[in-house]
Amino acid sequence: MSSALGAAKWVSGIALVVLCTAGPAAAQRFHVPGETEQGEILYQANCVTCHGLEGDEVRSADLSRGEFRRGSSDDDLIQIIRNGIPGTAMPANNLTQIQAANIVRYLRSLAAIEPLTSVPGDAARGQSLVEGKGACLSCHRIGVTGSRVGPDLTDVGRVRRRVELERALVDPGAVVRPANRRFRVVTRDGATTVGRLLNHDTFAVLLMDDKEQLRSFAKPELRSYDFVLESPMPSYRDRFSAGELADVVRYLVSLKGIEPQTP
Amino acid sequence: MTKRATLVIALFAATATVGAQVSYDRLRQADREPQNWLTYSGSYASQRHSLLTQITPANVKNLEMQWVFQARSLERFQATALVVDGILYTVQAPNDIMALDAVTGRVFWTYSYRPSAAARPCCGRVNRGVAILDGTLFMGTIDGHLIAVDAKTGKPIWDVAIAKPESGYALTHAPLAVKDKVIVGPAGGEFGIRGFLAAYDAKTGKEVWRFNTIPGPGEAGHDTWGGDSWKRGGGPVWLTGSYDAELNLTYWGIGNPGPDYNGDLRPGDNLYTSSVVALDADTGRLKWHYQFTPHDEFDFDAAQIPVLADARWPEGTASSRSGQPGRPRKLMYWANRNGFFYVLDRATGEFLSGKPFVKVTWATGFDERGRPIQPVDKRPNAEGVLIFPGNQGGTNWYSPSYSPRTGLFYIPTWLNYDTVYAKRPVEFVEGQSFGGGNPRTTIPAGIQTATNNYQTEDEGHGAIRAIDPLTGEKRWDFKMADVTDAGVLTTASDLLFSGGREGYFFALDARSGALLWKATVGGVVASGPMTYAVGGRQYVAVAAGSSLFTFALRQ
Numbered sequence: 001m002s003s004a005l006g007a008a009k010w011v012s013g014i015a016l017v018v019l020c021t022a023g024p025a026a027a028q029r030f031h032v033p034g035e036t037e038q039g040e041i042l043y044q045a046n047c048v049t050c051h052g053l054e055g056d057e058v059r060s061a062d063l064s065r066g067e068f069r070r071g072s073s074d075d076d077l078i079q080i081i082r083n084g085i086p087g088t089a090m091p092a093n094n095l096t097q098i099q100a101a102n103i104v105r106y107l108r109s110l111a112a113i114e115p116l117t118s119v120p121g122d123a124a125r126g127q128s129l130v131e132g133k134g135a136c137l138s139c140h141r142i143g144v145t146g147s148r149v150g151p152d153l154t155d156v157g158r159v160r161r162r163v164e165l166e167r168a169l170v171d172p173g174a175v176v177r178p179a180n181r182r183f184r185v186v187t188r189d190g191a192t193t194v195g196r197l198l199n200h201d202t203f204a205v206l207l208m209d210d211k212e213q214l215r216s217f218a219k220p221e222l223r224s225y226d227f228v229l230e231s232p233m234p235s236y237r238d239r240f241s242a243g244e245l246a247d248v249v250r251y252l253v254s255l256k257g258i259e260p261q262t263p
Numbered sequence: 264m265t266k267r268a269t270l271v272i273a274l275f276a277a278t279a280t281v282g283a284q285v286s287y288d289r290l291r292q293a294d295r296e297p298q299n300w301l302t303y304s305g306s307y308a309s310q311r312h313s314l315l316t317q318i319t320p321a322n323v324k325n326l327e328m329q330w331v332f333q334a335r336s337l338e339r340f341q342a343t344a345l346v347v348d349g350i351l352y353t354v355q356a357p358n359d360i361m362a363l364d365a366v367t368g369r370v371f372w373t374y375s376y377r378p379s380a381a382a383r384p385c386c387g388r389v390n391r392g393v394a395i396l397d398g399t400l401f402m403g404t405i406d407g408h409l410i411a412v413d414a415k416t417g418k419p420i421w422d423v424a425i426a427k428p429e430s431g432y433a434l435t436h437a438p439l440a441v442k443d444k445v446i447v448g449p450a451g452g453e454f455g456i457r458g459f460l461a462a463y464d465a466k467t468g469k470e471v472w473r474f475n476t477i478p479g480p481g482e483a484g485h486d487t488w489g490g491d492s493w494k495r496g497g498g499p500v501w502l503t504g505s506y507d508a509e510l511n512l513t514y515w516g517i518g519n520p521g522p523d524y525n526g527d528l529r530p531g532d533n534l535y536t537s538s539v540v541a542l543d544a545d546t547g548r549l550k551w552h553y554q555f556t557p558h559d560e561f562d563f564d565a566a567q568i569p570v571l572a573d574a575r576w577p578e579g580t581a582s583s584r585s586g587q588p589g590r591p592r593k594l595m596y597w598a599n600r601n602g603f604f605y606v607l608d609r610a611t612g613e614f615l616s617g618k619p620f621v622k623v624t625w626a627t628g629f630d631e632r633g634r635p636i637q638p639v640d641k642r643p644n645a646e647g648v649l650i651f652p653g654n655q656g657g658t659n660w661y662s663p664s665y666s667p668r669t670g671l672f673y674i675p676t677w678l679n680y681d682t683v684y685a686k687r688p689v690e691f692v693e694g695q696s697f698g699g700g701n702p703r704t705t706i707p708a709g710i711q712t713a714t715n716n717y718q719t720e721d722e723g724h725g726a727i728r729a730i731d732p733l734t735g736e737k738r739w740d741f742k743m744a745d746v747t748d749a750g751v752l753t754t755a756s757d758l759l760f761s762g763g764r765e766g767y768f769f770a771l772d773a774r775s776g777a778l779l780w781k782a783t784v785g786g787v788v789a790s791g792p793m794t795y796a797v798g799g800r801q802y803v804a805v806a807a808g809s810s811l812f813t814f815a816l817r818q
Binding site: 141143148152154203216257258260 | 421
């Protein structure tokens, strides 16, 4: 128990945007961020502005297919990332060799997940499905609508690729990102509370429970506390048709979070 | 424990299970849930007076520290926290909102905001707190954004850029939520901004109304500005206003004109600078105003808390009182930076009284209509003229408190403090300092130490001064060796909490001013204390240095 929670400090220190390269969620009690995952964080911090989340926004330099025009070896790509390409918009980056290598690992992983469908989908139809038939907002929140119990989707299109969203819909248990794991506490009198772990330390567990209340528990008063490793999300493989799935993904990809308004 | 204390604790134990939806009705009736602290000043009346009574003059000596929150910021911690049903919300300077367990101080979540590099707040990258309405927190940022954040998760809901940071606009005060709107205005009086107060739809961030604190062509008061001086007239807002639901009026203190010290560039009274304005909360329309310092050349911002109180005011005019207790009236008490304590009728704006609460030389009194009489030799000139009170004022933005039980008004005060004001030529350059003068004072900045070696204890020092608001007469002083930037909290057990630059946080007997308890908090107290209760236990919290300290009675 205590070692599991010791490892969990990694979870709170990692940004929401982590890619798990290991096996199914049940094996992820201890989460150490992998090199590919570190590469994703670096990519999103340094590269995404020009290349886009999918890696395909610079037409002459599509990074999304696992094939690269300017070089094929890892060393070639590391050189390009660190030194830039003179005479083009690709600048040099202040990254170490190891950081650049992790970005290369991440880039090579982009093509690893095959899309289920190539249908483009319709965002408006997807929104109706998310709000209606899919009942997604009974657990998730988009803007000010929906539940806060599951992961907030307001900006999911800014941090998740199409194929990741698609996979999460059809096989939600395959990858439960550490930040999205649920947490269960049981008090000495047997009362169980499940929610989202917000913080914990030697003496306390702080979470948002499934009634959306911010709760603080003193550890000496708890019989047990641990992550719930299973995803409570149902698979939409059979609930949505292939076309509907494409619509929902298209809608989710369009969710970019809030932008400052100027009146 | 007294019977009353038991009653109050039973009351908040019963209401503690109410959800975190802070409706407008809850804000309006904040005194019905004294366990919570729902607005910057504790209630719409802004008395910074709590009905909690567990901590008393008899047991306050048993206060002990419960927890400290150390901000990851070395800025002055000026925010007053809110507490809603056991969750404490505060701001880590400059603009991170934190949700903490009010019992343990542990963090539930942080909303991190990185202000634009263009931000140039005059006086520190500070923030004085958030407002809450329903399930949403509202914060102004030093780069001119107003941001709505989900109080459960810390996720942003909307973000509106309302003023340009590169021109010197910054939002530093806690917004005021009224009905379905959030009211806020920009600081920047040292940069020649053109100030405003505006209300935004709490759901969308859309601007609903705007009141220009410097009236433009066609707006009432525009003729109090010579030439085009109104375009850079200042009139900032940097402290939270008050609200009277019966009158549906919201009251705000407006800051100094620009340039601060050289009035030659802006002939006229310069409305609505250094004034209080009363606005219709639905439309922003001006109901009345009163200008404390016409044509202000001393930087006597009216950035103070408008304190609303109801009392029997003697009938008659300012100069011909009958001396008889009058009818109950809706009053406004205002200890101004310019050294006068004012009583106004808050329904009409009628000037009822203005009495110096410190030594004042810039004005000798008031005419029948409440306009200050200013001697011609008490205006800044090129050589410099000595004025009481000094540049930081008889008081400043530090929250005062009014206790309806003692009937006293408590002012964090700078006593025996003066400044030599000299005016200088100045040209307006957008985004740059627009002062036009060189105020000089003997009071050193920062914590006083023996090595200063040139200042006596009596020369410019701080005090908590208690006055009778109906007469303006002093009842007592609690004298400090150094000056103070701390606000005052009073409670219904007749306790007073405050602090100062020396790094003490202390409790006084609100009736006598006697010191009952003190703690060394090791940093300047530049915030107003507040109090709350969770699970039947009363806490007192104050920010000092860059940390938030919380105390409760030893168990």
